[in-house]
Amino acid sequence: MKVVIERNTRQKQAIRNAFAHIGRPLSTEEVYDEARRASSGLGMATVYRSIRALLDEGWLSVVEVPGRNPLYEIAGKEHHHHFSCTACGRVYELEGCVSVDATLPPGFKTTGHDLTFYGTCDRCTPKGKSIKRPQSAGR
Amino acid sequence: MKVVIERNTRQKQAIRNAFAHIGRPLSTEEVYDEARRASSGLGMATVYRSIRALLDEGWLSVVEVPGRNPLYEIAGKEHHHHFSCTACGRVYELEGCVSVDATLPPGFKTTGHDLTFYGTCDRCTPKGKSIKRPQSAGR
DNA sequence: GTCGTTGCAAAGCGTTTGCAGCCTA
DNA sequence: TAGGCTGCAAACGCTTTGCAACGAC
Numbered sequence: 506m507k508v509v510i511e512r513n514t515r516q517k518q519a520i521r522n523a524f525a526h527i528g529r530p531l532s533t534e535e536v537y538d539e540a541r542r543a544s545s546g547l548g549m550a551t552v553y554r555s556i557r558a559l560l561d562e563g564w565l566s567v568v569e570v571p572g573r574n575p576l577y578e579i580a581g582k583e584h585h586h587h588f589s590c591t592a593c594g595r596v597y598e599l600e601g602c603v604s605v606d607a608t609l610p611p612g613f614k615t616t617g618h619d620l621t622f623y624g625t626c627d628r629c630t631p632k633g634k635s636i637k638r639p640q641s642a643g644r
Numbered sequence: 645m646k647v648v649i650e651r652n653t654r655q656k657q658a659i660r661n662a663f664a665h666i667g668r669p670l671s672t673e674e675v676y677d678e679a680r681r682a683s684s685g686l687g688m689a690t691v692y693r694s695i696r697a698l699l700d701e702g703w704l705s706v707v708e709v710p711g712r713n714p715l716y717e718i719a720g721k722e723h724h725h726h727f728s729c730t731a732c733g734r735v736y737e738l739e740g741c742v743s744v745d746a747t748l749p750p751g752f753k754t755t756g757h758d759l760t761f762y763g764t765c766d767r768c769t770p771k772g773k774s775i776k777r778p779q780s781a782g783r
Numbered sequence: 784g785t786c787g788t789t790g791c792a793a794a795g796c797g798t799t800t801g802c803a804g805c806c807t808a
Numbered sequence: 809t810a811g812g813c814t815g816c817a818a819a820c821g822c823t824t825t826g827c828a829a830c831g832a833c
Contacts (some may be wrong), residue, residue: 510831512787513826533822548790555788571708571758574822588752599746607738612766613727618711621758627751651807651812672797687815692798694813713797789830799820805813 511558519543520555521564530568530576530587530596570596570621586620592629650697658682659694660703669707669715669726669735709735709760725759731768 524531524537530540537552556577558567566580575611576596588597599622609615625631661677663670670678676691695716698704705719709728715735727736738761748754764770 509787510833512668514788514832516789546790548823549822551789557824566764567711569710569791572706572714575711587746588754591755597749597752599748601747607725607761608740609727609738609761609763610736610766612769613736613763614769615727615761615763616730617762619760619762622746622748622754623756623758624748624752624754627749630751630753648812649808653807653813655814685815688797689799689816690814693800696799786810786832787830787832789828791827791829793824793826794813795824796822798822799818801818802816804815808810 513561514607516540516544516547516551517555519547520552521559524565524577526571529598530570530578532574536577548641568596569619586622588622588624589622590626590628592625595626597626602638650701655679655683655686655690656694656697658686659691662700663704663716663718668737669709670718671713671715675716707735708758725761727761727765728764729765729768730762731764734765736765 519540519542520536520616522543523536527535527539533549533552533556536556537547537549540552541547560567560577563580565577567578567639568578568587570576570587573594573596578598582598583601585601586599588599590596607615654767658679658681659675661682662675666674666678672688672691672695675695676686679691680686695704699706699716702719704716707715707717707726709715709726712728712733712735717737721737722740724740725738727738728734729736746754
């Protein structure tokens with residue numbers, strides 16, 4: 506078995522920084538936009554390849570929010586869930602895991618769960634002002 | 645405004661039957677395979693168009709399971725959650741909604757949630773026998 | 784210098800759409 | 809008969825892959 510030494514390139518650094526800097530789950534598009542700032546000329550393929558490498562490495566983990574393309578966040582955090590803003594499309598991490606229990610049919614065995622809340626985030630919840638739609642509003 | 649009268653075709657009937665018959669959330673592929681039995685020559689485009697029509701009509705609803713393409717199930721049921729078998733790829737409906745609560749950050753407002761359990765279903769949970777893999781095992 | 788990495792473009796894959804013919808009402 | 813519906817194939821958006829040049833070690 507051959508051990509591949511990973512190289513520390515400008516592009517990969519920019520991508521890692523994007524996650525560290527923004528601090529919430531990001532889409533490939535968001536990573537691309539953010540990392541491009543630090544490393545112009547960066548290609549989409551590199552973003553995908555780097556994200557995959559970071560996933561294999563365990564540095565990133567996937568956040569699957571129903572109805573959206575997969576997002577990625579820095580791994581190693583405690584078990585937590587996510588909040589998906591239906592107005593601006595941003596996804597946030599929620600702290601801690603609410604207690605979740607279900608009575609499963611006989612013969613079923615559960616190994617984990619995934620919980621997503623929907624609603625409006627602090628920027629988008631109306632407070633007497635009109636609702637803003639800062640970014641893409643999902644599909 | 646013009647009201648479009650929906651026609652009751654052999655294809656649409658076959659697709660409706662597929663859902664009624666199998667009784668669990670289905671992927672477009674599964675619908676295609678199943679409906680094709682009753683209506684050979686059925687095209688994938690028709691499956692997509694019919695599913696969309698049935699969604700608009702309110703007869704179907706989307707089941708988004710993280711990491712899978714969207715599934716569809718007959719609508720009108722009570723609020724419930726889903727169980728995704730990591731062995732055979734099937735998705736099942738669970739009865740009732742387990743109590744779910746979370747403390748959201750200030751300014752956040754939740755309108756709904758989505759909960760998916762992972763594990764092995766009654767066919768796939770080992771009972772001393774070998775594990776079977778009846779259909780497609782997901783992506 | 785080696786060989787992992789990059790950017791580009793082409794290919795893949797699931798889904799959608801344009802179009803001419805079909806078939807339900 | 810009218811016009812919604814169908815199957816086919818092309819188009820689409822997102823992701824992956826092939827390849828030659830690049831650059832970290």
